[in-house]
Amino acid sequence: xxxxxxxxxxxxxxxxxxxxxxxxxxxxxxxxxxxxxxxxxxxxxxxxxxxxxxxxxxxxxxxxxxxxxxxxxxxxxxxxxxxxxxxxxxxxxxxxxxxxxxxxxxxxxxxxxxxxxxxxxxxxxxxxxxxxxxxxxxxxxxxxxxxxxxxxxxxxxxxxxxxxxxxxxxxxxxxxxxxxxxxxxxxxxxxxxxxxxxxxxxxxxxxxxxxxxxxxxxxxxxxxxxxxxxxxxxxxxxxxxxxxxxxxxxxxxxxxxxxxxxxxxxxxxxxxxxxxxxxxxxxxxxxxxxxxxxxxxxxxxxxxxxxxxxxxxxxxxxxxxxxxxxxxxxxxxxxxxxxxxxxxxxxxxxxxxxxxxxxxxxxxxxxxxxxxxxxxxxxxxxxxxxxxxxxxxxxxxxxxxxxxxxxxxxxxxxxxxxxxxxxxxxxxxxxxxxxxxxxx
Numbered sequence: 001x002x003x004x005x006x007x008x009x010x011x012x013x014x015x016x017x018x019x020x021x022x023x024x025x026x027x028x029x030x031x032x033x034x035x036x037x038x039x040x041x042x043x044x045x046x047x048x049x050x051x052x053x054x055x056x057x058x059x060x061x062x063x064x065x066x067x068x069x070x071x072x073x074x075x076x077x078x079x080x081x082x083x084x085x086x087x088x089x090x091x092x093x094x095x096x097x098x099x100x101x102x103x104x105x106x107x108x109x110x111x112x113x114x115x116x117x118x119x120x121x122x123x124x125x126x127x128x129x130x131x132x133x134x135x136x137x138x139x140x141x142x143x144x145x146x147x148x149x150x151x152x153x154x155x156x157x158x159x160x161x162x163x164x165x166x167x168x169x170x171x172x173x174x175x176x177x178x179x180x181x182x183x184x185x186x187x188x189x190x191x192x193x194x195x196x197x198x199x200x201x202x203x204x205x206x207x208x209x210x211x212x213x214x215x216x217x218x219x220x221x222x223x224x225x226x227x228x229x230x231x232x233x234x235x236x237x238x239x240x241x242x243x244x245x246x247x248x249x250x251x252x253x254x255x256x257x258x259x260x261x262x263x264x265x266x267x268x269x270x271x272x273x274x275x276x277x278x279x280x281x282x283x284x285x286x287x288x289x290x291x292x293x294x295x296x297x298x299x300x301x302x303x304x305x306x307x308x309x310x311x312x313x314x315x316x317x318x319x320x321x322x323x324x325x326x327x328x329x330x331x332x333x334x335x336x337x338x339x340x341x342x343x344x345x346x347x348x349x350x351x352x353x354x355x356x357x358x359x360x361x362x363x364x365x366x367x368x369x370x371x372x373x374x375x376x377x378x379x380x381x382x383x384x385x386x387x388x389x390x391x392x393x394x395x396x397x398x399x400x401x402x403x404x405x406x407x408x409x410x411x412x413x414x415x416x417x418x419x420x421x422x423x424x425x426x427x428x429x430x431x432x433x434x435x436x437x438x439x440x
Contacts, residue, residue, distance in 0.1 A: 092132075093132050145158055162178045184306040201322060207349070217230055390417050
């Protein structure tokens with residue numbers, strides 16, 4: 001942050017001009033006689049000091065020559081010198097996040113009771129080591145990995161590898177693998193959401209791994225962050241023309257306190273009041289398939305809207321609400337992720353075509369209960385897609401010790417899929433979640 005500017009030096013007030021002597025007004029019809037100026041006061045002779053033997057016993061004689069009227073002003077002290085600004089020292093930070101939990105499924109299509117490890121997304125355990133560096137005040141980087149055990153198989157992936165350049169607050173550049181302009185759900189991610197389970201019933205914009213893709217994003221904070229924008233060009237792969245890249249844009253208006261950083265958060269735990277309105281659009285020109293029998297509709301076009309409100313009501317606690325809407329009606333049925341590259345088809349997108357809705361509510365106690373705060377929370381997701389509809393309901397209670405760095409969840413989830421022309425399938429789960437994040 002810029003050093004605080006020194007306070008302005010107040011100039012002494014200008015001396016008031018002497019008041020003009022009053023002029024006597026003459027009675028009507030008469031001329032006022034001139035007023036004689038008052039004679040100047042007689043000079044005051046200095047009183048000589050009496051001889052010491054004439055000063056009464058016990059009295060103190062004050063010599064007029066020593067009073068403040070006759071003293072010279074004391075010499076001014078030299079102004080304090082501003083200490084020299086310390087040179088910037090590059091910084092390196094590192095840490096790790098960890099999520100895991102127990103999931104007891106009491107109702108499923110196989111009608112079996114199943115107990116498994118579950119991180120609230122797709123893994124049994126999710127470990128994310130990360131490191132970040134500041135090379136100069138305007139140049140940094142961020143690297144993050146993911147170590148997980150999905151479907152009983154271990155995997156290791158590079159989630160983020162980002163060069164970060166800040167020209168000014170209003171114009172900043174991220175280059176590398178990162179989350180581009182996206183919906184609020186993905187820009188929170190599982191570690192910074194407001195419930196235990198990451199929202200997966202709603203559709204997802206295309207990505208390569210963990211909501212990330214390869215490319216660049218221009219972004220900035222306008223009016224102190226009350227308006228935030230992201231403009232991305234991603235899916236930049238070898239042997240792919242620039243016209244086949246995916247273009248994405250997001251705009252967020254903050255009507256209360258700004259979220260003055262690249263991402264956003266599912267809660268601020270009562271530390272700031274936020275009202276954010278966001279909109280996203282993504283487009284990609286699909287590659288025409290070589291097979292004449294293949295589906296020629298290969299373009300991608302999707303958009304979404306989201307809103308977030310959080311308010312600390314003091315003794316009444318902190319209330320949080322989040323809404324989301326997704327529209328993927330115009331996505332081509334022949335669209336392929338990472339099209340035309342060696343990674344073609346490896347990635348996640350959809351489901352589509354279709355529309356989806358999500359709502360989240362929570363309340364945080366104003367005071368700690370033991371070492372943490374209690375937070376009842378609930379979410380509803382509904383997706384209406386071409387081949388089926390899906391509904392997911394979560395009702396939970398979080399115990400928040402240190403925000404996202406240290407919290408626990410007890411959650412009930414009901415998930416139902418209604419395929420077109422087939423009987424619906426549902427399952428019910430009871431979950432216990434653990435999340436920890438530490439950094440130096």
